[in-house]
Amino acid sequence: MEWGRTEVTETEQKTRFPDVPEEIILRILLELPIWYLLRFRCVSKCWCFLISDPPFSLSVQRRHVIVASHYYQPEFSLRCINDDGSIMEIPRPKPLQFAGCLRIGGSCNGGSCNGLVLLNSREDLFKWNPFTGCCKKVLSIEFLKQYSDSSIMDVSGLCYDSSMDDYKVVTWVRDGETSMACMVGSCRTKSWTKNCDPYYKKIESSTLVDEHLHWLVAESNIGEDPFSLATNLIVCFVLQTNKFVKVLMPNCD
Template sequence: MADANLLPEEIILEILKRLPAKSLLRFRCVCKSWSSLITSPNFIISCINRNNTSQNNTYILLRIYSETHKKEIYTLHCDNPTIDLHTHLDFPFTSFNPYFRIVGSCNGLICLADTLYTHKNDIVLWNPSIRKFLSLPEPSIRYDKAWVFMSVLGFGFDSRKNDYKVVRIAGDGSKIVPPRVEVYELGSGAWRVIDAVVPPYEMHHCWLQTNLNGIVHWLAFNPCQMGGFQSLIVAFDASDEVFREIMLPPSLGSENLLNLSLTVYGDSLALCHYSQGTQHRRACSIWVMKEYGVATWFEIFTIDLQQGVGLALRFLKNGEVVLATGEGELVSYNPNERQVKSLGIFGSSHPLILHTGSFYVDTYVESLVLLDSLRL
Protein backbone atom coordinates (compact mmCIF):
# COMPACT_ATOMS: atom_id res chain seq x y z
CA MET A 1 0.00 0.00 0.00
CA ALA A 2 2.95 2.32 0.60
CA ASP A 3 3.73 2.27 -3.13
CA ALA A 4 0.25 3.64 -3.80
CA ASN A 5 1.35 6.98 -2.38
CA LEU A 6 3.94 7.23 -5.17
CA LEU A 7 1.22 7.31 -7.81
CA PRO A 8 -0.06 10.68 -9.00
CA GLU A 9 -3.18 11.79 -7.15
CA GLU A 10 -5.28 11.91 -10.31
CA ILE A 11 -4.47 8.26 -11.09
CA ILE A 12 -5.34 7.20 -7.54
CA LEU A 13 -8.61 9.08 -7.91
CA GLU A 14 -9.49 7.31 -11.16
CA ILE A 15 -8.67 3.89 -9.68
CA LEU A 16 -10.75 4.49 -6.55
CA LYS A 17 -13.76 5.73 -8.55
CA ARG A 18 -13.93 2.34 -10.27
CA LEU A 19 -14.15 0.33 -7.05
CA PRO A 20 -17.38 -0.93 -5.45
CA ALA A 21 -18.74 0.86 -2.40
CA LYS A 22 -17.81 -1.93 0.03
CA SER A 23 -14.17 -1.80 -1.08
CA LEU A 24 -14.07 1.97 -0.66
CA LEU A 25 -15.34 1.59 2.90
CA ARG A 26 -12.36 -0.64 3.72
CA PHE A 27 -9.87 1.57 1.91
CA ARG A 28 -10.64 4.49 4.18
CA CYS A 29 -8.32 2.78 6.66
CA VAL A 30 -5.31 2.85 4.31
CA CYS A 31 -4.29 6.39 5.22
CA LYS A 32 -5.75 9.74 6.24
CA SER A 33 -5.50 11.18 2.74
CA TRP A 34 -7.50 8.28 1.27
CA SER A 35 -10.09 8.55 4.02
CA SER A 36 -10.45 12.28 3.42
CA LEU A 37 -10.75 11.73 -0.33
CA ILE A 38 -13.31 8.91 -0.14
CA THR A 39 -15.56 10.79 2.29
CA SER A 40 -15.43 14.08 0.39
CA PRO A 41 -18.68 15.23 -1.29
CA ASN A 42 -16.92 15.81 -4.62
CA PHE A 43 -15.59 12.24 -4.70
CA ILE A 44 -18.98 10.77 -3.79
CA ILE A 45 -20.66 12.78 -6.57
CA SER A 46 -18.00 11.80 -9.11
CA CYS A 47 -18.52 8.12 -8.27
CA ILE A 48 -22.27 8.49 -8.73
CA ASN A 49 -21.83 10.22 -12.09
CA ARG A 50 -19.50 7.49 -13.30
CA ASN A 51 -21.78 4.69 -12.13
CA ASN A 52 -24.81 6.31 -13.76
CA THR A 53 -23.04 6.38 -17.13
CA SER A 54 -21.50 2.91 -16.86
CA GLN A 55 -23.49 -0.01 -18.25
CA ASN A 56 -21.80 -2.42 -15.83
CA ASN A 57 -22.57 -0.55 -12.61
CA THR A 58 -26.33 -0.20 -13.00
CA TYR A 59 -28.56 -2.70 -11.24
CA ILE A 60 -32.25 -3.36 -10.83
CA LEU A 61 -33.62 -2.87 -7.33
CA LEU A 62 -36.48 -5.25 -6.51
CA ARG A 63 -38.71 -5.22 -3.43
CA ILE A 64 -41.47 -7.74 -2.88
CA TYR A 65 -43.72 -8.20 0.09
CA SER A 66 -43.99 -11.88 0.96
CA GLU A 67 -47.42 -12.72 2.34
CA THR A 68 -46.09 -16.14 3.34
CA HIS A 69 -43.24 -14.78 5.46
CA LYS A 70 -44.95 -11.46 6.30
CA LYS A 71 -41.87 -9.43 5.47
CA GLU A 72 -40.23 -7.32 2.80
CA ILE A 73 -37.50 -8.83 0.65
CA TYR A 74 -35.00 -6.58 -1.14
CA THR A 75 -32.63 -7.79 -3.85
CA LEU A 76 -30.35 -6.34 -6.52
CA HIS A 77 -30.39 -7.85 -10.01
CA CYS A 78 -28.29 -7.38 -13.11
CA ASP A 79 -29.93 -5.28 -15.81
CA ASN A 80 -29.70 -8.02 -18.44
CA PRO A 81 -32.22 -10.15 -20.36
CA THR A 82 -32.33 -12.80 -17.61
CA ILE A 83 -32.26 -10.27 -14.72
CA ASP A 84 -29.79 -12.44 -12.80
CA LEU A 85 -29.69 -12.10 -9.03
CA HIS A 86 -26.72 -9.99 -7.89
CA THR A 87 -27.17 -9.86 -4.13
CA HIS A 88 -29.68 -9.98 -1.30
CA LEU A 89 -29.97 -6.78 0.76
CA ASP A 90 -30.21 -6.81 4.53
CA PHE A 91 -33.40 -4.93 5.44
CA PRO A 92 -33.04 -3.66 9.04
CA PHE A 93 -36.45 -2.02 9.61
CA THR A 94 -39.85 -2.94 10.99
CA SER A 95 -43.01 -1.03 10.18
CA PHE A 96 -46.45 -0.39 11.64
CA ASN A 97 -48.00 -1.24 8.29
CA PRO A 98 -47.36 -4.62 6.62
CA TYR A 99 -44.60 -2.97 4.61
CA PHE A 100 -43.02 0.41 3.99
CA ARG A 101 -44.04 2.40 0.99
CA ILE A 102 -41.01 3.31 -1.08
CA VAL A 103 -41.28 7.01 -1.75
CA GLY A 104 -38.46 6.88 -4.28
CA SER A 105 -34.92 5.82 -5.10
CA CYS A 106 -32.12 8.03 -6.36
CA ASN A 107 -28.33 7.57 -6.61
CA GLY A 108 -28.28 4.57 -4.31
CA LEU A 109 -30.43 6.24 -1.68
CA ILE A 110 -33.91 4.87 -0.94
CA CYS A 111 -36.61 6.89 0.82
CA LEU A 112 -39.01 4.77 2.92
CA ALA A 113 -42.14 5.94 4.72
CA ASP A 114 -44.36 4.28 7.32
CA THR A 115 -47.06 6.94 7.40
CA LEU A 116 -50.21 5.22 6.11
CA TYR A 117 -53.10 4.88 8.55
CA THR A 118 -51.03 5.86 11.58
CA HIS A 119 -50.20 8.93 13.69
CA LYS A 120 -46.53 8.18 13.09
CA ASN A 121 -44.50 10.09 10.53
CA ASP A 122 -41.61 7.66 10.19
CA ILE A 123 -39.52 8.52 7.14
CA VAL A 124 -36.12 6.94 6.56
CA LEU A 125 -33.31 7.50 4.06
CA TRP A 126 -31.47 4.21 3.53
CA ASN A 127 -28.32 3.34 1.61
CA PRO A 128 -28.26 -0.47 1.53
CA SER A 129 -24.92 -0.74 -0.28
CA ILE A 130 -23.05 0.71 2.73
CA ARG A 131 -25.68 -0.30 5.35
CA LYS A 132 -26.32 3.24 6.51
CA PHE A 133 -29.64 4.91 7.24
CA LEU A 134 -30.95 8.16 8.63
CA SER A 135 -34.29 8.65 10.35
CA LEU A 136 -35.78 12.02 9.48
CA PRO A 137 -36.96 14.35 12.25
CA GLU A 138 -40.67 14.90 12.83
CA PRO A 139 -42.22 17.09 10.10
CA SER A 140 -42.89 20.67 11.12
CA ILE A 141 -46.40 21.01 9.65
CA ARG A 142 -48.93 19.76 12.20
CA TYR A 143 -52.64 20.29 12.71
CA ASP A 144 -54.33 20.56 16.11
CA LYS A 145 -57.86 19.57 15.16
CA ALA A 146 -57.18 16.95 12.54
CA TRP A 147 -54.45 14.82 11.10
CA VAL A 148 -53.93 13.23 7.74
CA PHE A 149 -53.85 9.47 7.21
CA MET A 150 -51.98 9.78 3.92
CA SER A 151 -49.70 12.74 3.42
CA VAL A 152 -48.25 13.01 -0.08
CA LEU A 153 -44.50 12.46 -0.20
CA GLY A 154 -41.89 12.76 -2.92
CA PHE A 155 -38.15 12.17 -3.08
CA GLY A 156 -35.74 13.78 -5.53
CA PHE A 157 -32.24 15.10 -6.16
CA ASP A 158 -31.44 18.81 -6.39
CA SER A 159 -28.71 18.91 -9.04
CA ARG A 160 -27.99 22.59 -8.38
CA LYS A 161 -27.14 22.06 -4.72
CA ASN A 162 -26.10 18.41 -5.04
CA ASP A 163 -28.55 17.67 -2.26
CA TYR A 164 -31.36 15.17 -1.66
CA LYS A 165 -34.84 16.38 -0.77
CA VAL A 166 -38.04 14.91 0.59
CA VAL A 167 -41.14 16.97 -0.20
CA ARG A 168 -44.25 16.60 1.96
CA ILE A 169 -47.70 17.94 1.10
CA ALA A 170 -49.96 18.04 4.17
CA GLY A 171 -53.45 19.31 4.90
CA ASP A 172 -56.06 19.08 7.61
CA GLY A 173 -58.33 16.86 5.53
CA SER A 174 -60.76 19.67 4.70
CA LYS A 175 -61.41 21.51 1.46
CA ILE A 176 -61.34 24.86 3.25
CA VAL A 177 -57.71 25.11 4.35
CA PRO A 178 -55.29 24.73 1.40
CA PRO A 179 -52.50 22.18 1.84
CA ARG A 180 -49.06 23.32 2.89
CA VAL A 181 -45.68 22.13 1.66
CA GLU A 182 -42.43 21.45 3.43
CA VAL A 183 -39.09 20.14 2.22
CA TYR A 184 -36.45 18.15 4.08
CA GLU A 185 -32.90 18.73 2.87
CA LEU A 186 -30.28 16.11 3.65
CA GLY A 187 -27.59 18.80 3.70
CA SER A 188 -29.24 20.81 6.47
CA GLY A 189 -30.88 17.88 8.24
CA ALA A 190 -34.10 19.84 8.81
CA TRP A 191 -37.58 20.46 7.43
CA ARG A 192 -38.33 23.83 5.86
CA VAL A 193 -41.81 25.16 5.01
CA ILE A 194 -41.89 26.61 1.50
CA ASP A 195 -44.31 28.99 -0.22
CA ALA A 196 -44.96 26.74 -3.20
CA VAL A 197 -48.54 26.87 -4.45
CA VAL A 198 -50.01 23.38 -4.61
CA PRO A 199 -52.37 22.84 -7.56
CA PRO A 200 -55.93 22.19 -6.35
CA TYR A 201 -55.83 18.50 -7.20
CA GLU A 202 -55.95 15.27 -5.26
CA MET A 203 -53.03 12.89 -5.71
CA HIS A 204 -54.72 9.52 -5.59
CA HIS A 205 -51.64 7.33 -6.12
CA CYS A 206 -49.65 9.13 -3.44
CA TRP A 207 -47.64 5.95 -2.85
CA LEU A 208 -46.60 5.78 -6.52
CA GLN A 209 -44.33 8.64 -7.49
CA THR A 210 -41.98 8.65 -10.47
CA ASN A 211 -38.69 10.52 -10.47
CA LEU A 212 -37.16 11.80 -13.70
CA ASN A 213 -34.20 14.20 -13.82
CA GLY A 214 -34.82 15.49 -10.29
CA ILE A 215 -38.52 16.08 -10.90
CA VAL A 216 -41.11 14.17 -8.89
CA HIS A 217 -44.34 13.17 -10.65
CA TRP A 218 -47.70 12.10 -9.24
CA LEU A 219 -50.98 11.28 -10.93
CA ALA A 220 -53.77 13.57 -9.75
CA PHE A 221 -57.30 14.66 -10.50
CA ASN A 222 -59.52 17.68 -9.98
CA PRO A 223 -62.77 16.51 -8.31
CA CYS A 224 -64.36 19.95 -8.69
CA GLN A 225 -64.22 20.09 -12.46
CA MET A 226 -67.63 21.01 -13.90
CA GLY A 227 -69.24 18.07 -15.67
CA GLY A 228 -66.77 15.51 -14.32
CA PHE A 229 -63.14 15.48 -13.32
CA GLN A 230 -59.81 16.01 -15.02
CA SER A 231 -56.87 13.65 -14.60
CA LEU A 232 -53.35 14.98 -15.04
CA ILE A 233 -49.78 14.79 -13.74
CA VAL A 234 -48.53 17.07 -10.97
CA ALA A 235 -44.76 17.59 -11.02
CA PHE A 236 -42.44 19.04 -8.36
CA ASP A 237 -39.00 20.26 -9.34
CA ALA A 238 -36.54 19.55 -6.51
CA SER A 239 -34.23 22.35 -7.66
CA ASP A 240 -36.56 25.34 -8.04
CA GLU A 241 -39.20 23.92 -5.61
CA VAL A 242 -42.25 24.72 -7.69
CA PHE A 243 -45.21 22.62 -8.83
CA ARG A 244 -46.21 22.26 -12.46
CA GLU A 245 -49.02 20.53 -14.30
CA ILE A 246 -48.65 18.14 -17.23
CA MET A 247 -51.69 17.22 -19.26
CA LEU A 248 -52.42 13.61 -20.17
CA PRO A 249 -53.30 12.44 -23.69
CA PRO A 250 -56.76 13.89 -24.54
CA SER A 251 -58.29 10.41 -24.69
CA LEU A 252 -57.18 9.72 -21.10
CA GLY A 253 -57.97 13.11 -19.54
CA SER A 254 -61.05 11.78 -17.76
CA GLU A 255 -59.70 8.30 -17.02
CA ASN A 256 -59.99 6.85 -13.51
CA LEU A 257 -56.58 7.06 -11.84
CA LEU A 258 -56.85 3.42 -10.76
CA ASN A 259 -56.38 2.63 -14.45
CA LEU A 260 -53.19 4.69 -14.78
CA SER A 261 -49.61 4.58 -13.53
CA LEU A 262 -46.31 6.31 -14.35
CA THR A 263 -42.85 4.95 -15.07
CA VAL A 264 -39.72 5.89 -17.03
CA TYR A 265 -38.96 4.78 -20.59
CA GLY A 266 -35.30 5.52 -21.38
CA ASP A 267 -34.99 9.25 -20.73
CA SER A 268 -38.71 9.90 -21.15
CA LEU A 269 -41.75 9.92 -18.92
CA ALA A 270 -44.10 7.02 -19.64
CA LEU A 271 -47.81 6.65 -18.88
CA CYS A 272 -49.41 3.21 -18.50
CA HIS A 273 -53.12 2.83 -19.20
CA TYR A 274 -54.84 -0.35 -18.04
CA SER A 275 -58.00 -1.52 -19.77
CA GLN A 276 -60.02 -4.62 -20.57
CA GLY A 277 -58.35 -6.58 -23.35
CA THR A 278 -59.58 -9.46 -25.42
CA GLN A 279 -61.59 -12.09 -23.59
CA HIS A 280 -61.95 -9.71 -20.62
CA ARG A 281 -58.23 -9.76 -19.85
CA ARG A 282 -56.72 -6.61 -18.44
CA ALA A 283 -54.37 -5.07 -21.03
CA CYS A 284 -51.93 -2.15 -20.77
CA SER A 285 -51.04 0.49 -23.36
CA ILE A 286 -47.79 2.43 -22.99
CA TRP A 287 -47.68 6.14 -23.85
CA VAL A 288 -44.44 8.15 -23.96
CA MET A 289 -43.89 11.91 -23.77
CA LYS A 290 -40.87 12.23 -26.04
CA GLU A 291 -40.15 15.90 -25.31
CA TYR A 292 -40.44 16.63 -21.63
CA GLY A 293 -42.73 19.51 -20.74
CA VAL A 294 -44.45 19.41 -24.12
CA ALA A 295 -47.55 17.32 -23.52
CA THR A 296 -47.40 15.48 -26.83
CA TRP A 297 -47.88 11.80 -26.11
CA PHE A 298 -47.32 8.82 -28.38
CA GLU A 299 -48.74 5.34 -27.84
CA ILE A 300 -45.84 2.98 -28.56
CA PHE A 301 -47.33 -0.48 -27.88
CA THR A 302 -49.96 -2.46 -25.98
CA ILE A 303 -49.43 -5.42 -23.66
CA ASP A 304 -52.19 -8.04 -23.62
CA LEU A 305 -51.48 -11.10 -21.46
CA GLN A 306 -53.44 -14.27 -20.82
CA GLN A 307 -52.96 -13.84 -17.05
CA GLY A 308 -53.69 -10.10 -17.19
CA VAL A 309 -51.50 -7.06 -16.52
CA GLY A 310 -51.51 -6.00 -12.88
CA LEU A 311 -48.94 -3.20 -12.95
CA ALA A 312 -46.16 -2.16 -15.36
CA LEU A 313 -43.14 -1.42 -13.18
CA ARG A 314 -39.94 -0.59 -15.05
CA PHE A 315 -38.27 -0.73 -18.43
CA LEU A 316 -34.92 -2.50 -18.79
CA LYS A 317 -31.99 -1.26 -20.86
CA ASN A 318 -32.89 -3.69 -23.66
CA GLY A 319 -36.39 -2.20 -23.97
CA GLU A 320 -38.22 -4.99 -22.19
CA VAL A 321 -40.65 -4.04 -19.43
CA VAL A 322 -40.88 -5.70 -16.02
CA LEU A 323 -44.48 -6.06 -14.89
CA ALA A 324 -46.65 -7.81 -12.36
CA THR A 325 -49.36 -9.97 -13.85
CA GLY A 326 -52.91 -10.04 -12.56
CA GLU A 327 -51.97 -13.27 -10.78
CA GLY A 328 -49.14 -11.62 -8.84
CA GLU A 329 -46.24 -13.04 -10.85
CA LEU A 330 -43.27 -10.93 -11.94
CA VAL A 331 -42.50 -11.26 -15.64
CA SER A 332 -40.62 -9.43 -18.37
CA TYR A 333 -42.28 -8.55 -21.67
CA ASN A 334 -40.50 -8.06 -24.99
CA PRO A 335 -42.63 -5.63 -27.05
CA ASN A 336 -40.83 -6.39 -30.32
CA GLU A 337 -41.33 -10.14 -30.16
CA ARG A 338 -44.44 -9.98 -27.96
CA GLN A 339 -42.99 -12.62 -25.71
CA VAL A 340 -43.44 -13.03 -21.96
CA LYS A 341 -40.75 -14.50 -19.75
CA SER A 342 -41.38 -15.61 -16.18
CA LEU A 343 -38.84 -14.40 -13.62
CA GLY A 344 -39.87 -17.05 -11.09
CA ILE A 345 -40.85 -14.38 -8.55
CA PHE A 346 -44.30 -14.24 -7.00
CA GLY A 347 -45.96 -11.63 -4.80
CA SER A 348 -49.53 -10.86 -3.88
CA SER A 349 -52.34 -11.07 -6.43
CA HIS A 350 -54.67 -8.98 -4.25
CA PRO A 351 -55.55 -5.87 -6.33
CA LEU A 352 -55.09 -3.42 -3.44
CA ILE A 353 -51.70 -4.82 -2.41
CA LEU A 354 -50.62 -5.05 -6.03
CA HIS A 355 -51.37 -1.36 -6.62
CA THR A 356 -49.96 -0.05 -3.34
CA GLY A 357 -46.48 -1.40 -3.82
CA SER A 358 -46.12 -5.10 -3.03
CA PHE A 359 -43.68 -5.01 -5.94
CA TYR A 360 -41.23 -2.17 -6.45
CA VAL A 361 -38.74 -2.11 -9.31
CA ASP A 362 -36.28 0.67 -10.08
CA THR A 363 -32.78 1.21 -11.42
CA TYR A 364 -30.07 1.30 -8.77
CA VAL A 365 -26.42 2.32 -8.54
CA GLU A 366 -24.17 1.82 -5.55
CA SER A 367 -23.06 5.02 -3.86
CA LEU A 368 -21.45 6.41 -0.70
CA VAL A 369 -24.30 8.81 0.10
CA LEU A 370 -24.90 8.87 3.90
CA LEU A 371 -21.30 7.77 4.50
CA ASP A 372 -21.02 10.41 7.22
CA SER A 373 -24.29 9.27 8.88
CA LEU A 374 -24.04 8.28 12.53
CA ARG A 375 -26.46 5.37 12.02
CA LEU A 376 -25.09 1.97 11.07
Protein backbone atom coordinates in the same frame (compact mmCIF):
# COMPACT_ATOMS: atom_id res chain seq x y z
CA MET B 1 19.93 -6.68 11.87
CA GLU B 2 16.17 -6.31 12.39
CA TRP B 3 16.34 -2.61 11.55
CA GLY B 4 18.25 -3.35 8.35
CA ARG B 5 15.69 -5.98 7.39
CA THR B 6 12.92 -3.44 7.90
CA GLU B 7 14.66 -0.98 5.59
CA VAL B 8 14.97 -3.62 2.87
CA THR B 9 11.32 -4.53 3.21
CA GLU B 10 10.22 -0.91 2.88
CA THR B 11 12.43 -0.48 -0.18
CA GLU B 12 10.96 -3.60 -1.76
CA GLN B 13 7.46 -2.34 -1.10
CA LYS B 14 8.22 0.99 -2.75
CA THR B 15 9.58 -0.87 -5.77
CA ARG B 16 6.58 -3.17 -6.05
CA PHE B 17 3.99 -0.44 -5.43
CA PRO B 18 5.20 2.76 -7.07
CA ASP B 19 3.20 5.96 -6.77
CA VAL B 20 0.10 5.75 -8.92
CA PRO B 21 -1.64 8.92 -10.14
CA GLU B 22 -4.82 9.68 -8.25
CA GLU B 23 -6.82 9.70 -11.50
CA ILE B 24 -5.82 6.08 -12.18
CA ILE B 25 -6.71 5.03 -8.63
CA LEU B 26 -10.14 6.63 -8.99
CA ARG B 27 -10.77 4.87 -12.30
CA ILE B 28 -9.87 1.53 -10.70
CA LEU B 29 -11.98 2.13 -7.60
CA LEU B 30 -14.99 3.10 -9.71
CA GLU B 31 -14.95 -0.36 -11.29
CA LEU B 32 -15.14 -2.16 -7.93
CA PRO B 33 -18.35 -3.35 -6.26
CA ILE B 34 -19.66 -1.03 -3.59
CA TRP B 35 -19.07 -3.56 -0.81
CA TYR B 36 -15.33 -3.73 -1.53
CA LEU B 37 -15.10 0.04 -1.51
CA LEU B 38 -16.56 0.15 1.99
CA ARG B 39 -13.81 -2.19 3.17
CA PHE B 40 -11.06 -0.34 1.29
CA ARG B 41 -11.70 2.84 3.26
CA CYS B 42 -9.54 1.24 5.95
CA VAL B 43 -6.49 0.94 3.66
CA SER B 44 -5.24 4.46 4.34
CA LYS B 45 -6.38 7.96 5.16
CA CYS B 46 -5.91 8.90 1.52
CA TRP B 47 -8.18 6.09 0.30
CA CYS B 48 -10.74 6.84 2.99
CA PHE B 49 -10.84 10.47 1.84
CA LEU B 50 -11.14 9.51 -1.83
CA ILE B 51 -13.89 6.95 -1.31
CA SER B 52 -15.85 9.14 1.13
CA ASP B 53 -15.63 12.20 -1.12
CA PRO B 54 -19.23 13.16 -2.08
CA PRO B 55 -18.64 13.39 -5.87
CA PHE B 56 -16.98 9.96 -5.90
CA SER B 57 -19.59 8.27 -3.73
CA LEU B 58 -22.34 9.83 -5.83
CA SER B 59 -20.79 8.42 -9.02
CA VAL B 60 -20.72 4.95 -7.46
CA GLN B 61 -24.26 5.08 -6.07
CA ARG B 62 -25.79 6.18 -9.36
CA ARG B 63 -24.60 2.95 -10.95
CA HIS B 64 -26.58 0.72 -8.59
CA VAL B 65 -30.26 -0.08 -8.30
CA ILE B 66 -31.84 -0.82 -4.93
CA VAL B 67 -35.13 -2.67 -4.81
CA ALA B 68 -37.48 -3.67 -2.02
CA SER B 69 -38.86 -7.20 -2.27
CA HIS B 70 -41.92 -6.37 -0.14
CA TYR B 71 -43.03 -3.35 1.80
CA TYR B 72 -43.83 -5.00 5.10
CA GLN B 73 -42.23 -7.26 7.66
CA PRO B 74 -41.40 -10.10 7.84
CA GLU B 75 -40.93 -10.40 4.08
CA PHE B 76 -39.43 -6.95 3.59
CA SER B 77 -35.81 -6.84 2.46
CA LEU B 78 -33.53 -4.56 0.48
CA ARG B 79 -31.38 -5.81 -2.37
CA CYS B 80 -28.81 -4.19 -4.64
CA ILE B 81 -28.43 -5.05 -8.33
CA ASN B 82 -24.76 -4.84 -9.28
CA ASP B 83 -23.30 -3.98 -12.68
CA ASP B 84 -22.78 -7.64 -13.52
CA GLY B 85 -26.44 -8.44 -12.80
CA SER B 86 -25.73 -10.16 -9.48
CA ILE B 87 -28.01 -9.40 -6.54
CA MET B 88 -26.81 -8.77 -3.01
CA GLU B 89 -28.96 -8.29 0.06
CA ILE B 90 -28.38 -5.09 2.02
CA PRO B 91 -28.61 -5.18 5.82
CA ARG B 92 -31.24 -2.96 7.35
CA PRO B 93 -29.97 0.36 8.74
CA LYS B 94 -29.20 0.07 12.46
CA PRO B 95 -31.88 2.57 13.59
CA LEU B 96 -34.52 0.51 11.75
CA GLN B 97 -33.40 -3.05 12.42
CA PHE B 98 -36.32 -3.66 14.76
CA ALA B 99 -38.91 -1.47 13.07
CA GLY B 100 -42.21 -3.31 12.79
CA CYS B 101 -42.96 -1.84 9.37
CA LEU B 102 -40.63 -0.42 6.78
CA ARG B 103 -41.21 0.98 3.32
CA ILE B 104 -39.31 2.94 0.69
CA GLY B 105 -40.93 6.34 0.28
CA GLY B 106 -44.70 5.91 0.37
CA SER B 107 -46.72 2.88 -0.60
CA CYS B 108 -45.14 3.28 -4.06
CA ASN B 109 -41.41 3.47 -4.67
CA GLY B 110 -40.09 6.93 -5.42
CA GLY B 111 -38.05 7.98 -2.43
CA SER B 112 -34.54 8.11 -3.90
CA CYS B 113 -32.24 10.98 -4.91
CA ASN B 114 -28.47 11.34 -5.32
CA GLY B 115 -27.93 7.83 -4.02
CA LEU B 116 -29.94 8.50 -0.85
CA VAL B 117 -33.03 6.46 -0.04
CA LEU B 118 -36.08 7.71 1.84
CA LEU B 119 -37.27 5.09 4.33
CA ASN B 120 -40.70 5.24 5.93
CA SER B 121 -41.31 3.49 9.25
CA ARG B 122 -44.92 4.82 9.36
CA GLU B 123 -43.90 7.02 12.31
CA ASP B 124 -40.83 8.80 11.00
CA LEU B 125 -38.94 9.33 7.76
CA PHE B 126 -35.27 8.42 7.53
CA LYS B 127 -32.68 9.48 4.96
CA TRP B 128 -30.40 6.50 4.37
CA ASN B 129 -27.12 6.28 2.48
CA PRO B 130 -26.59 2.59 1.54
CA PHE B 131 -23.01 3.39 0.50
CA THR B 132 -21.85 4.62 3.93
CA GLY B 133 -24.56 2.98 6.04
CA CYS B 134 -25.50 6.35 7.55
CA CYS B 135 -29.20 6.55 8.45
CA LYS B 136 -30.68 9.72 9.93
CA LYS B 137 -34.20 10.66 10.99
CA VAL B 138 -35.25 13.71 8.98
CA LEU B 139 -39.00 14.17 9.44
CA SER B 140 -41.87 13.03 11.65
CA ILE B 141 -45.08 11.78 10.03
CA GLU B 142 -47.21 12.68 13.08
CA PHE B 143 -48.04 16.09 11.57
CA LEU B 144 -49.66 14.45 8.53
CA LYS B 145 -52.21 12.52 10.56
CA GLN B 146 -54.45 15.57 10.83
CA TYR B 147 -54.98 15.33 7.07
CA SER B 148 -55.39 11.58 6.75
CA ASP B 149 -56.38 8.85 9.19
CA SER B 150 -56.09 5.87 6.85
CA SER B 151 -53.26 6.08 4.35
CA ILE B 152 -50.72 8.56 5.68
CA MET B 153 -48.47 8.61 2.63
CA ASP B 154 -49.81 7.26 -0.63
CA VAL B 155 -47.01 8.44 -2.90
CA SER B 156 -43.85 10.31 -2.04
CA GLY B 157 -40.67 11.55 -3.64
CA LEU B 158 -37.28 12.83 -2.53
CA CYS B 159 -35.50 15.69 -4.31
CA TYR B 160 -32.58 18.05 -3.67
CA ASP B 161 -32.86 21.85 -3.69
CA SER B 162 -29.32 23.05 -4.45
CA SER B 163 -30.26 26.71 -3.91
CA MET B 164 -31.10 25.97 -0.26
CA ASP B 165 -28.83 22.94 0.22
CA ASP B 166 -31.92 21.09 1.36
CA TYR B 167 -33.48 17.71 0.61
CA LYS B 168 -37.24 17.96 0.26
CA VAL B 169 -39.88 15.27 0.68
CA VAL B 170 -42.97 15.72 -1.49
CA THR B 171 -45.79 13.45 -0.39
CA TRP B 172 -49.47 13.08 -1.20
CA VAL B 173 -52.09 12.34 1.46
CA ARG B 174 -55.77 11.59 1.01
CA ASP B 175 -57.92 14.63 1.74
CA GLY B 176 -61.42 13.18 1.53
CA GLU B 177 -62.66 10.24 -0.49
CA THR B 178 -61.96 11.53 -4.00
CA SER B 179 -58.98 13.88 -3.83
CA MET B 180 -55.42 14.06 -2.55
CA ALA B 181 -53.48 16.96 -1.04
CA CYS B 182 -49.76 17.62 -1.28
CA MET B 183 -47.40 18.16 1.65
CA VAL B 184 -43.79 19.35 1.33
CA GLY B 185 -41.27 18.49 4.04
CA SER B 186 -37.89 20.14 4.53
CA CYS B 187 -35.14 17.85 5.82
CA ARG B 188 -33.09 20.91 6.82
CA THR B 189 -35.74 22.62 8.96
CA LYS B 190 -37.58 19.36 9.79
CA SER B 191 -40.94 20.99 9.07
CA TRP B 192 -43.97 20.39 6.82
CA THR B 193 -45.96 22.86 4.73
CA LYS B 194 -49.22 22.23 2.89
CA ASN B 195 -49.18 22.93 -0.81
CA CYS B 196 -52.23 24.86 -2.01
CA ASP B 197 -52.07 23.76 -5.63
CA PRO B 198 -55.14 22.06 -7.17
CA TYR B 199 -56.08 18.68 -5.80
CA TYR B 200 -55.87 15.50 -7.83
CA LYS B 201 -57.84 12.28 -7.79
CA LYS B 202 -55.03 9.86 -8.45
CA ILE B 203 -51.26 10.11 -8.32
CA GLU B 204 -48.84 7.69 -9.92
CA SER B 205 -45.30 7.04 -8.64
CA SER B 206 -42.90 9.95 -9.02
CA THR B 207 -40.05 10.11 -11.52
CA LEU B 208 -36.95 12.22 -10.92
CA VAL B 209 -35.91 14.00 -14.13
CA ASP B 210 -33.15 16.63 -14.17
CA GLU B 211 -33.40 16.97 -10.35
CA HIS B 212 -37.16 17.66 -10.54
CA LEU B 213 -39.96 15.32 -9.48
CA HIS B 214 -42.66 14.53 -12.04
CA TRP B 215 -46.00 12.77 -11.58
CA LEU B 216 -48.73 11.46 -13.84
CA VAL B 217 -51.93 12.66 -12.18
CA ALA B 218 -55.67 12.72 -12.75
CA GLU B 219 -57.09 16.22 -12.41
CA SER B 220 -59.94 16.80 -9.95
CA ASN B 221 -62.45 19.59 -10.59
CA ILE B 222 -64.56 20.92 -7.74
CA GLY B 223 -68.23 19.96 -8.01
CA GLU B 224 -67.75 17.32 -10.68
CA ASP B 225 -69.09 13.79 -10.49
CA PRO B 226 -66.51 11.79 -8.45
CA PHE B 227 -67.02 8.83 -10.76
CA SER B 228 -66.58 10.74 -14.02
CA LEU B 229 -63.59 10.12 -16.27
CA ALA B 230 -60.62 12.22 -15.20
CA THR B 231 -58.15 14.09 -17.39
CA ASN B 232 -54.61 12.79 -17.12
CA LEU B 233 -51.69 15.19 -17.12
CA ILE B 234 -48.06 15.44 -16.04
CA VAL B 235 -47.06 17.86 -13.28
CA CYS B 236 -43.57 18.93 -12.25
CA PHE B 237 -42.59 20.12 -8.78
CA VAL B 238 -40.58 23.38 -8.82
CA LEU B 239 -38.13 23.26 -5.93
CA GLN B 240 -37.58 26.99 -5.52
CA THR B 241 -41.28 27.87 -5.20
CA ASN B 242 -42.73 24.61 -3.86
CA LYS B 243 -45.31 24.82 -6.65
CA PHE B 244 -46.44 22.55 -9.47
CA VAL B 245 -46.42 23.32 -13.16
CA LYS B 246 -48.14 21.36 -15.90
CA VAL B 247 -45.97 19.63 -18.47
CA LEU B 248 -47.17 19.21 -22.03
CA MET B 249 -48.24 15.66 -22.75
CA PRO B 250 -46.49 13.91 -25.65
CA ASN B 251 -48.16 14.10 -29.04
CA CYS B 252 -49.18 10.57 -29.93
CA ASP B 253 -50.68 11.39 -33.33
